[in-house]
Amino acid sequence: MLHLTISQGDGTPIYAQLVQQIKTLIATGRLKPDGELPSVRQLAQQLVINPNTVVRTYRELETEGLVYKKRGAGTFVSAEVTPYTEEVCREILGKRLDVLIVEGINMGFDKTQLINLLQDRWKALEQTKQEEEGD
Amino acid sequence: MLHLTISQGDGTPIYAQLVQQIKTLIATGRLKPDGELPSVRQLAQQLVINPNTVVRTYRELETEGLVYKKRGAGTFVSAEVTPYTEEVCREILGKRLDVLIVEGINMGFDKTQLINLLQDRWKALEQTKQEEEGD
DNA sequence: TAAAGTGTATTACACTATCGATACAGTGAT
DNA sequence: ATCACTGTATCGATAGTGTAATACACTTTA
Missing domain, CATH: 1.10.10.10 (Winged helix-like DNA-binding domain superfamily/Winged helix DNA-binding domain)
Structure with missing residues (x-):
């Protein structure tokens, strides 16, 4: 379940x-x-x-x-993950990244900090995956 | 205007x-x-x-x-950009990053690609700023 | 103090989103 | 064919959203 x-x-x-x-x-x-x-x-x-x-x-x-x-x-x-071309994917993600970047800047973040945060979160997400697989 | x-x-x-x-x-x-x-x-x-x-x-x-x-x-x-502590900012941005990462993965992106995209967009944003200052 | 600018508050209304009730239609095992 | 399982379609109640009209209250300037 x-x-x-x-x-x-x-x-x-x-x-x-x-x-x-x-x-x-x-x-x-x-x-x-x-x-x-x-x-x-x-x-x-x-x-x-x-x-x-x-x-x-x-x-x-x-x-x-x-x-x-x-x-x-x-x-x-689905076996094939996405119906969009890579170009379209970049466009969609890019637009969403734009607003996130703007938020970040207004909160006082610089590029390095934001990238670090991204890496931390990516790692954390993979972490939970590993743990689940231990079921 | x-x-x-x-x-x-x-x-x-x-x-x-x-x-x-x-x-x-x-x-x-x-x-x-x-x-x-x-x-x-x-x-x-x-x-x-x-x-x-x-x-x-x-x-x-x-x-x-x-x-x-x-x-x-x-x-x-405002002169002071944000009323939130850095901790809260990380939390807010982090949550938004999480959903963006998930979208990215489902679109077939890996971590490096996403970071590259982030850097591209950041650069582009600063670019438009430069151009505006030329007014 | 008067005028002309600022933001504020209240009320109204059309539209949409959300979710539920219920009846319909295709699939597959027996 | 039948049964029990899938997803589908339609309708409606309800609450919430987005925008507008209009009257109010404060500030600044002269």
């Missing part, structure tokens, strides 16, 4: 929380390509939310090419 | 677009500490939007400590 949690009442929508968590699971390899995700109803029951909310989560992930669905069978992690 | 533009009809709210643009102007030094921003009414007229939308923009910026307001006088760029 997947480690998924939601915080109700928090401003962020349930489906968005789930999208982010599942993305992380995929990125860190805890959800393998062609691995099956919980069914819409099962996950809904597990989290005590409406099946439609799970549907929306999966649709969002499908739009980004991270999962594919087989009607009547289930929802699975 | 500030170079501010908005795209109506685009999903992103006007006030959010303005917040981001003004943040960039501050981060790149094109708006100097204690420099005065356009008045609520003036900017509203310039962009053909409601003054309240500008009010919201400025309030957002004030909450983050980037500007301060003098009732009856105007809105100004």
Whole structure:
């Protein structure tokens, strides 16, 4: 059973929380390509939310090419990670980096500090992956 | 007069677009500490939007400590950039970096590529700053 | 003090997002 | 064919968001 949690009442929508968590699971390899995700109803029951909310989560992930669905069978992690060209990926990530950089500068960070932070976070993310694999 | 533009009809709210643009102007030094921003009414007229939308923009910026307001006088760029401790800043930026890293991994980027992208964008941002100063 | 500028507060309203209830449709094992 | 499982589609209640209209209060300048 997947480690998924939601915080109700928090401003962020349930489906968005789930999208982010599942993305992380995929990125860190805890959800393998062609691995099956919980069914819409099962996950809904597990989290005590409406099946439609799970549907929306999966649709969002499908739009980004991270999962594919087989009607009547289930929802699975995509083997090919992304439907975008590398050029488009650079553009998307670049724009998001821009606003992050601006925040950083306004908070008094310099380039080196930001890069260090990035490296720390990357390491931490891989760390959690290792620990999970110890299951 | 500030170079501010908005795209109506685009999903992103006007006030959010303005917040981001003004943040960039501050981060790149094109708006100097204690420099005065356009008045609520003036900017509203310039962009053909409601003054309240500008009010919201400025309030957002004030909450983050980037500007301060003098009732009856105007809105100004803060001298001290941020009201947060470095620890809190790291936390905020770190969380945002986490989701960006996950996106990056899912798009097939490795750590080096992401750092390179970060450096490129940082350089580009400083570039535009230089150009503006040539006015 | 008067005028003309500043930001503030209140109210209204259209629009959208979010989530739930419920009925439908495809798939696969028996 | 049937059953039990998948995902799908549609509708609606509700709350929240984004923007506007308009009247208010403070400051500065003359």
